[in-house]
């Protein structure tokens with residue numbers, strides 16, 4: 382059998398390979414952003430506004446990328462962001478992803494909207510694990526998810542606050558993407574063009590939102606109607622009191638994901654959060670936001686050195702991680718890059734995506750004259766990159 386990852390040298394290569402393997406509606410769900418996709422584009426292009434200024438003649442013989450976030454030791458400063466319904470991209474779904482985390486020396490964050498239940502994810506791999514919650518209207522369900530995550534051995538909790546309603550992803554709707562995918566006359570040809578995906582999908586047992594499956598009730602036609610269930614699920618009254626209650630209930634490392642201002646960062650820390658994800662959900666929610674990388678320095682200045690800050694959105698290169706660390710991030714996280722790898726080549730593909738980013742980061746640390754994370758600081762970046770035209 383040919384190596385599905387053959388010839389892939391970087392994340393852009395894995396992206397192209399993933400695109401060639403996924404049915405168009407599924408690819409659109411993976412890739413696209415909200416409204417005019419300004420946030421989506423800006424997440425990556427904003428990195429170009431900063432230049433790296435290397436330190437010359439530094440002894441770079443001893444490289445050390447190990448760090449600690451959310452009370453977990455990891456080999457290098459990048460973690461796997463929560464992504465729902467991962468079985469859309471590969472039949473092994475979250476199980477492949479969490480195993481990839483262990484092989485790549487990093488931490489996996491499981492989503493509330495996983496297509497594998499949180500207990501099975503926890504049992505599948507020795508990787509350190511975090512659980513991401515959405516606040517739902519059913520308070521009992523919120524409490525149960527937190528207690529199940531505790532019992533299953535998750536070390537840290539993450540509350541996502543940027544998704545009280547779904548983002549307006551027009552290209553996903555235009556592609557006729559349904560969840561779970563249903564064949565319509567319109568999409569049938571697109572699915573038929575990816576017979577391997579269809580075969581995998583049909584030959585595996587049916588799956589859904591595994592953490593919530595006992596809550597999804599049969600619709601009028603007798604089928605379980607996930608779309609309408611999801612529509613009524615998220616709590617629109619979500620406010621700081623919900624966050625504070627969860628932080629107390631969990632009692633351990635707790636991150637708020639979706640912080641996009643210094644004022645909110647300060648408030649989250651006052652509430653007791655030990656970590657923040659500066660994130661616009663990969664450009665999938667509110668459009669026209671700043672890129673997370675543009676906010677790192679001011680949020681670090683606002684919360685001080687002790688809080689874990691994760692930068693999330695648009696990271697596709699080792700230089701992106703290096704710039705984020707230089708501006709004050711504790712670590713970065715990626716969503717699409719490991720999903721590209723997963724879609725292209727299953728667990729091995731996800732590992733490959735992470736290894737690409739890691740080896741790029743390591744090489745860049747050496748070339749920049751900063752072989753240890755403690756040596757990476759604001760003096761490494763010029764901001765903004767000066768114009769000369």
Ligand code: FNR
Nearest residue numbers: 411462463464465492541662663694695715716717
């Ligand atoms: C996500 N993201 C996400 N976030 C979250 O808190 N809970 C979730 O269930 C999901 N689901 C999800 C599905 C898919 C297909 C994608 C691409 C993203 C957002 C994710 O955690 C992260 O913030 C972004 O993916 C980061 O941007 P990049 O790395 O994809 O550019």
